[in-house]
Amino acid sequence: MTHHDPPEATQPPTVAMRDVVVLLGRFPALAGFDLEVARGEVVLLSGPNGAGKTTVLRTCAGLAAPVSGEASVLGLDLHTQRSAVRRRVGMVGHASGLYEELSVLENMDFFAGACGASGTEARAALERLGVATRLGDVPVGALSSGQKRRVSFAAMLVRRPELWLLDEPHSGLDQAGRDLVDGLLSEAAGAGATVLFASHELDRAEGVSHRSVVVTAGMAGESGG
Amino acid sequence: MDELRRVARAAQLVAAKDLRIERRTKVATAQMLPFALLVLLLFAFALDPDRGVLAEATAGLFWTTVLFTAVLAIQRSFAVELSNGVLDSLRLSGLSVPGIFLGKVAALFVQLAVLEVVLGLGVAVLYDAQLGGWALLVVVALAATTGICAAGAAYGLLAARLRQGSALLPLLLLPLLAPVLIAATRGSDVALGRETGGGWSWAALLGVFAVAYLGLGAALYGPLMDET
Structure with missing residues (x-):
C-alpha cells in the first residue's frame, strides 16, 4: 500500500x-x-x-x-x-447521468449551461478526458461504457x-x-x-x-x- | 432579479432539452398523435347513429381526449429523467428547481399545443364542428393546457418515483384535473356556439387553476425531487 x-x-x-x-x-x-x-x-x-x-x-x-x-x-x-x-460538489456514479438520446456535445452544453460554464469550457473538458472530437455528435446511447464514463467525468469537471x-x-x-x-x-x-x-x-x-x-x-x- | 434570471435560464435549458429529445426520438409523438386520433375516431363510431349527440358533446370529447393523451406525454417526459441516473445529475446541476419545473411545463405545453391543433382539425372533419369565437377558444385552450401541464409536471415526477408509478399517474392526475376538464368543456361550448354567455368566466376560472397549479408545482418541486 x-x-x-x-x-x-x-x-x-x-x-x-x-x-x-x-x-x-x-x-x-x-x-x-x-x-x-x-x-x-x-x-x-x-x-x-x-x-x-x-x-x-x-x-x-x-x-x-x-x-x-x-x-x-x-x-x-x-x-x-x-x-x-x-x-x-460533483459526482460520477455507477450510472452515466447523461441523456442517452442526446449527443455528447448536447449533453455537455446542457450541463455546462446549467452551471454557467461556456461551450468552450465544455469542449476543453471533453478534450481533457480524451474524448475524440469525432464523437461530439454521436448520441451518448451509442457510446461504449468507457466512453460514457469519460463524458460523465467531463460533465463533472466543467462544474469545477x-x-x-x-x-x-x-x-x-x-x-x-x-x-x-x-x-x-x-x-x-x-x-x-x-x-x-x-x-x-x-x-x-x-x-x-x-x-x-x-x-x-x-x-x-x-x-x- | 438575479433569482428570476436563474429561473428563466433553467426553464429555457430544460424545455429546449426536452423538446430536442422528443424531436430526436419522436417517442411521444409516435404514441400521442395516433392514440388521440384513434380515440376521436372511436367516439365518432360510437356516437355516429345520433350525430346530434356527437355535435353536442364535441368539446367534452375533445378535452377528454387531450387529458388521456397528456398522460402519455407526461409519462414519457419523466421516463427520460429517471433513466441512467439523470435525475441525480439534474439535482446536482445547479439549475434552479422552480426553473426545472417550469421548463418541464413549457416542453409539455408545446407538445400538447401541437396535439390540440391536430385534434382540432380532426374534430372539425369527424364531428362537423363549427367555430364561433376564435379568441375565447384560444384563451380557453391556453389556460387549460397550462393547467394540465403544470399539474402533470408535478404529479408526473411524484408518480415516476413511486413503485407502479406509471399505473398510478392517471389515478392521481385525472381527478385533480376534473375541474379543468369541466371549465375547458364549458368554455369551449360557448366558443363553439353550443352555449351562450359565461365563456370568459370559464376562461378566467381556468386561468386561476393554471396559476394555482403553477405556483404549487414550483413550490413543491424541490421536495418532490428529493429522495424521501
Missing part, C-alpha cells in the same frame, strides 16, 4: 460526519457512520459490496438525507442545506466542484482511461479540491489516495494512511 502524503489540516474539514444514520427505505444503509476528510485530501472508501460506500458518497453529495447524527460538507449542514451542498465524489471511477475504462483518472485525482488534490472515492481496485486506488477508510455494514472501520 503506497498512499501519498496528506495535506496539512489547517482548515475546517470538507466532510465531517459523526454518528450519521441514513436509511434506504427502512433499512439503515449507514448506522452510526463517522468520517472526516480534510480539504485537499484524496480518500479511498473500500469495503465489501453493500457495505454502504455508495450511500456515503450520495450523502456527501446531498442526494441522500441523514436521519440523525452530525453531518456537514464544505461547512454546510447536510440536514438543512443539501441544495447548497449540491451546487458545490470543490468536492469530487466518485463511485468506482476506474470501472469500465481501458488502461489509458485509468491512467487519465489517476492523473485527474492527483491534479484535483493539487488544485485544492477534495476527493472521496469508492473502489474495489485497491492496488491502483491506494496509489492515488492519501488514506483509505474501510466501510463495513454501514460503519467506518480502521483507516490506513
